[in-house]
Structure formats: structure tokens, C-alpha cells
Amino acid sequence: MMDGRQHPFHLKFRQRKLFAAQISGQSEIAAPLADVWDALVDFDHYHRWNPFTPQVETDLKVGSPVTLHVDMPGRSKSVRTEWINLVEHGQTICWGMQMGHASLLCANRWQSLRDLGDGRTEYLTTDYFSGALTPLVMALYGEPTRLGFQSVADGLKSYIEDQLNGDSA
Numbered sequence: 001m002m003d004g005r006q007h008p009f010h011l012k013f014r015q016r017k018l019f020a021a022q023i024s025g026q027s028e029i030a031a032p033l034a035d036v037w038d039a040l041v042d043f044d045h046y047h048r049w050n051p052f053t054p055q056v057e058t059d060l061k062v063g064s065p066v067t068l069h070v071d072m073p074g075r076s077k078s079v080r081t082e083w084i085n086l087v088e089h090g091q092t093i094c095w096g097m098q099m100g101h102a103s104l105l106c107a108n109r110w111q112s113l114r115d116l117g118d119g120r121t122e123y124l125t126t127d128y129f130s131g132a133l134t135p136l137v138m139a140l141y142g143e144p145t146r147l148g149f150q151s152v153a154d155g156l157k158s159y160i161e162d163q164l165n166g167d168s169a
Contacts, residue, residue: 009063010085013096013108019134023142024126025149027157031164033115036123037090039160040111049159052148058095060087066095073147082109105131123156125149 015022029036039049047054055069064084071077085108086094096108107129114122127145129137 015128025153027153
């Protein structure tokens, strides 16, 4: 079986060298990795914790569309379609997009989990951009995206920790 990171569909969304940039958000969650993963792939309940993308529609299969309802800070709400290109159960989800040819604009959003031991999990979300339009995208959307990604990381942390403490969202 082919390693998902080497799958041609995943490689289609890899970051190129031309105008490469990235935006991230991160949190350390006081919960076991399995609990964090379960919340991360429970798309029907994103509205409970994800202020940046409160609605996500996908079947989580590589090659399938993912419809994202985005509420970017300081911008109007939008709906966009990207493509699931990597799923490593319990560890990583990636979805990406290209605008025209990859040399124009390519973006690939990684959401990754890492077991820190002692019932703690690191959540990291990073969007890797490349292509000639990247400087324009960063100028227009860089800071709102960074704020949005950190709100996702903080929201996931609060949601899971509150559930573990018996507070329902």
C-alpha cells in the first residue's frame, strides 16, 4: 500500500518554492490524542468549537471535496471547496486547492496531532502557500487567516477540555 504522503493526489498540493509562505495556529490540549482526533473529524459539530470554519462538509476520503464555510476575522463569510489529499488516522488531515496552475497559487491546509504523553496532545494547523499570487494573498488575508487559525486551535482546546471537565458546549 502506498504511503499517503507519496500519493500523487497529495503531492499535487505540495508547497513549491515560488513565493512559499505558511500560516499556523497551535495549542496544547489537556486530553488524550484519541479524544482530540474524534473532535477533529466530527465535522457535524465544528460549529461548537470552530469559529473560523463553523461548517465543514466532507466524507474524509482522499480525492473527495471538502466544502468549507469560512468566517474569516474582518472579512465577509465565504464558502469554498478544497480537496482532501491526506488522511493519516489519529494524526493528520490535509485539504488543499489550486487556482489554475500550481505556479499561480497552491495551498494545502494541514491539521496535525502529536501525542505529548501524560494525556496531553499538541494540535497544529498550518496552511502552506506557494505560487505567484502568494504575496497578494498574504497581504490581503495573511493576518485574518493567522487570527482565524489560532481561534481554531484555541476553540478546539477549550471544547475538548470543557467536555472532559463535564462542561457541555
